[in-house]
Amino acid sequence: MRxxxxxxxxxxxxxxxxxxxxxxxxxQPFGKPQFGGAAPTPLAKGxxxxxxxxxxxxxxxxxxxxxxxxxxxxxxxPTPVDAYNAAIIDGIIYQPPAAAxxxxxxxxx
Amino acid sequence: MQLARIDGVVIxxxxxxxxxxxxxxxxxxxxxxxxxxxxxxxxxxPHGAALHSRVFYTTDGSSLRALLGDPHSPLRNxxxxxxxxxxxx
Numbered sequence: 001m002r003x004x005x006x007x008x009x010x011x012x013x014x015x016x017x018x019x020x021x022x023x024x025x026x027x028q029p030f031g032k033p034q035f036g037g038a039a040p041t042p043l044a045k046g047x048x049x050x051x052x053x054x055x056x057x058x059x060x061x062x063x064x065x066x067x068x069x070x071x072x073x074x075x076x077x078p079t080p081v082d083a084y085n086a087a088i089i090d091g092i093i094y095q096p097p098a099a100a101x102x103x104x105x106x107x108x109x
Numbered sequence: 110m111q112l113a114r115i116d117g118v119v120i121x122x123x124x125x126x127x128x129x130x131x132x133x134x135x136x137x138x139x140x141x142x143x144x145x146x147x148x149x150x151x152x153x154x155p156h157g158a159a160l161h162s163r164v165f166y167t168t169d170g171s172s173l174r175a176l177l178g179d180p181h182s183p184l185r186n187x188x189x190x191x192x193x194x195x196x197x198x
Binding site for chain 1: 114116117118119120121122123124125128133135137145148149150151152160161170174180181182183184185186
């Protein structure tokens with residue numbers, strides 16, 4: 001599960017019937033600085049994700065979303081969804097070790 | 110499974126039912142030398158791993174759904190082993 005800031009929502013015009021009535025959020029995923037409390041990366045820089053939402057997260061909230069095949073599991077009928085909002089995050093207690101060795105690459109997990 | 114270090118916890122009340130009852134911990138993937146590898150990932154932790162302890166978390170959703178007994182769980186990461194601090198290479 002990855003965290004992200006909700007920066008907007010998406011309204012569909014013509015869509016798959018399975019997506020009708022769904023609520024889609026525009027989410028900016030967290031990098032390491034955001035865990036420490038930094039603001040979300042601006043839209044142009046980050047890889048913004050559209051997340052299917054059933055918990056009605058609001059604008060500016062932090063959510064935990066899952067991606068890939070697991071995102072389609074909560075649905076009873078097959079739904080073409082790539083990211084699903086699994087949790088609205090109330091608090092983050094982030095305490096990396098002080099001398100955390102800087103990683104070589106920061107590739108996406 | 111991925112080797113990681115516990116860097117914190119995440120608190121959530123409004124969430125998918127399959128998260129309820131488990132700690133959500135911030136796992137920082139690390140390599141053998143302990144260097145950070147990429148951004149942190151959130152995993153559920155039924156074993157109560159301590160802060161900064163090294164753990165293994167699984168990234169296989171199907172076995173996690175079987176373990177949780179919930180075929181509709183959207184989760185993929187769970188802490189399934191805590192590395193013995195005395196274990197040295």
